[in-house]
Amino acid sequence: MTRKIFFVLNGISVHVETDPARRALDVLREDMGLTGTKEGCGRGECGGCSILVDGEVKLSCIMTAAQLEGKDIVTIEGVCGEGDLHPVQRSFIERGAVQCGFCTPGMVISSVAFLNANPSPAREEIREALSGNLCRCTGYQKIVDAVEDAAKKMHGGGRDG
Amino acid sequence: MKDEVRQFPGGPRLDALSKVTGREKYAADYYSGKFLWAGAKRALVPHARLASVHAEDALSLPGVVRVLTYRDIAGSNRTGIARNDQPVIADEKVRHAGDAVALVLAESREILRAALGRVSFDHEPLPGVFDAEDALKEGAPRVHEDNEKGNLLRAVTVRKGDAERALDESDVVVEGAFETSRQEHAYLETEAGWAFVDERGVLTVVASTQTPYRDRSEIARALGLDMEKVRVVAPYLGGAFGGKDGINVQCLLGLAALHSDGVPVKMWWDRTESFLAGMKRLPARMYYRLGAKMDGTFHGLSCRIYFDAGAYATLGGEVMAMGAEHAASVYRIANVSIDGYCSYTNNPIGGPFRGFGVPQVTFAMEQAVDMMAERLCMDPLEIRRRNVIRRGEKNCLGVELKYSTGIGECIERLMEHPFWKERQAWKSAAPKWKKRGIGMGCMGHAVGYPSLIPDQANTRLDLRSDGTICLYSGLPDLGQGNASTYLRIAAAILGQDPEAMELVQPDTDHDLPSGTSSASRTTYTFGNAVINAAQALRDVILGRAGTILDISDPGRAVLLPGKVRDEASGREVSLTVIARFLNDEERTQKGYFRAPYDESTIGIFYLGAHLLFSYGAHLARVEVDTVTGGIDVIDYVAVTDAGTVIDPVVYDQQVHGSVAQGIGLALTEDYLVSDGRHDTTGLSTYIIPTSMDLPDITSVPVETFEETGPFGMKGIGEVVISGCLPAISNAFHDACGMRITKSPLTPERVLSALARKGEVGK
């Protein structure tokens, strides 16, 4: 049983013909070839598969393909503008927030959505915003540093800076 | 080489860009054209005699291509490092719940999942054994009938002086029984790979592995192939921490690819399977007696330690031996008796995990040290400083520490820290319902392999005909950034911009066996090989540049990004031009290194002793909630001696990550199994810290200069984790005046300890 699902993926209108009960995550990775969105648990417990759906962070491992219909989807591959890195990505690189990198796409997605809504967050607010994205390498400290730094890049000032 | 540290090129990690954009291709990210999914049917019973496997029902499902069993394996069907005891697919017996009993090939992930549900098997359940000490008792069910020593996988002993007499002579003796939990690695990228048989008939396995060269021989042996017919490629890993030190998907994938009619095969364990079949930190039970003289001098130590290896050997015996070697922590003790045992059980497989046996014993020893300080009414840091081992002294094996030994300085640094000096004021400012405490833990960790195992590395640096420089790695990057560091090391010596250089990830086709990406050795050992290769290439380039530029004194030529310059004349020649004047052999320079070893120690300890150690001293400030029993780590200071800090960012990444895993180990991480059945099944029941559960960590380097290390560094990957469990346990004791000797210190254990003393809600 397949059907055509139409949605906007990283700014481009696309459609995919697939079984609507497949996971949105698998459609993105296998059918669309966007392997930047990671699977760490398959149960909505780790945040590795985070994507933006109409600007909100959602977990693509617990979404059906059908739910992509008509939505504006942004994956890690679509976070940056034409050629330019997103400030969050630049800060992640500069502040040493990347180790194995497997949680990184989800972390970046969560950070982008968070900073769009909270231009000058306190450190504790950043920790809360990222609390659904598990990381096993970094202890989160440099990731929090990076998001603080990105806030300054994007909005010219963190709460204490 | 001290001067060159200053020239070590800084800047962001070279792998960060591809990872932050989602472009980096991990083993889990291979999908190409037509391919099949492979998946294992897991036993889910801990111990059983296997009768028959029923595949018909699965095969009747459209899209199911094959169901393979051990009968389809041409080779030994056995993998293993110390012992060859683990089947690729179970044949006679199931020995733990995660054993594979069949391998299914299907056209999609969804069909595979449905098919696995339709494979069934007949078995006769056997009584199991689930405790390391019970396993050694007479009449315990045997996990491996062919093991001559029953369920004893490995035993080691250390005897130095006369520990029993020393304990009798001691003014104070403290004793305790300590237990640590089964810790799951919980890397974000579960086990994954991709395999195919290429046009040469070579089985190629791309896997998330720490050990490509060893995997190649294991795959060949288990599946009955010539080594030349197996190739293993290791892309960047999505975390490993020791959990990918050995075979997980590799042999199953290889077997699948041999039966896929030339179509590539993908395997990617889901989280439940990763938990079921993957390795865990070996739980340990440890009985300690420590004796001291009235002035605080440690006089004797006697301990027995039992490690639970689970169903297969992997490196469990070696983990236990490493624990025994570090059982006295960082102290000079004249009389030592250590008995270490590692048992087979029907529990999940134990194996390497950052720390490799040391966090377990450090939990015991460092609490015993605190108990001693309390009995002697001494400052816990002072008693440590008094007994700490210094360079030139002998450790608990009797091996002289000839290399950099900065643990004394680490302790002294902690003594100066405001958190230590102002501890009373901080404690007395505890809010209502909270008790505050400050604790410390010291630790050492050996760098590299023990003396009997050659700790060596091979690398290759190419100056390509287009003038670019390419470095071939022999050791996978698990996420710690060694690949980036290798490029920086080469760049530092060759005067190049590391971003303009290229790194090729490990591939057994390159024939650069370098051991395993483990044992805190990746930068130390391989980095030295890179230095040797880079120096050789530098000499070749400068020599040829000298000819081209007609420089009489080659000492005046300097390597600059993309070129060589004659400082005297100002004339320059590009690397592209130099490359044209070199033949293929000259443009390829190899580097080899073998770490120091001491054959004389082979007689005194299993596999010989380690010679070089990194060190650390930690301080934790904790708040205990007397309402819930929850412990919050408020502040954490990690002082580390890992030699020179060549890259402060990568250094702190290791410190932060280790402390995070250490805090998890101390407070929440406990993989629960009852009678061999897994109660923990996913990341909602295996509790690793989130970003809200960890404090900011203060990392304080004590920069000894290690003469044998690249630019003076030594391994930092593991040492840090061992300090957390004792620091937090000792801090809990400081807060509440009672000890919890079984980790993790869960709210439940804390609350019942508080209840025993009537301290709940105080």
Place this chain on the structure above:
Amino acid sequence: MGEVFLPGSLREVFDLLSGEPEALLYAGGTDLFVRSSLEEGGGKPLVCLERVEGLKGISDHGDEIRIGGCTTHSELIRSRLVREHFPLLMHAARRIGAPAVRNMGTIGGNICTASPAGDTLPPLYIFDAFVELCSAGRARRVPISEFITGPGQTALERGEVLSAICLKKDHGCTFFHFEKVGQRKAMAISVASFAFAAGINGDGMIRKARCAFGSVAPTVFTSSNIDRCFIDKPMDEDTLRQAALLVRSEVSPISDVRASEGYRRSVAGNLVMRLEDLVRDTG
């Protein structure tokens, strides 16, 4: 695998349910696909409620607030109406999962899942919430305590959808407290939780008190015995100690992989003790 429907109106939902009586309803998927991953669904048709117009939004109806069944936890937290009239519900919603889970999970889903650990449930019990159930033929309102009949069990009938939650504004409480004990500070399932609301007179005497506990009984635990023991007393150690004793004797928790029965029992009582300071702090 099965079909997935994305109805846009309740009318469509009812039509679908009459044609596909076996269909599984879901909103955020944070329970259904977490308990058994999407791939284990068994091929039953799925009806995703996320786009049903009539199930969204929080509205003011004079003496009561109406929360659409598919209101996400994030929307609850952001709602001015909820913050103003039912801050307890906002506090509880903030402790659910993490941002992405709160962006997906809904209050209706939390109720229909009927887990004793559902974090929005204790406040809803305290405020005597009604759930509004709609089917093709009728609509009915049921008190939440009657709607949830056991762990994972509700009075939802075949063909029915939980369309809204209705909360009366005149609850008469001015002091609120919510505490969740989980195994970590985010992405945690409650080991025990405690919601409390009270009306306190000017002289510090308690006029009205309501307690509700999560994860310590088959469903959310409330007790008029316990609520009564606060009345006409100050929020002092004596009062709370008595209440805590009652709590420990009345709850009926179980042991599972997260905590033992004994721990849940003692912590449930302990959580009450913490009120003493909080009241003092709020003046």
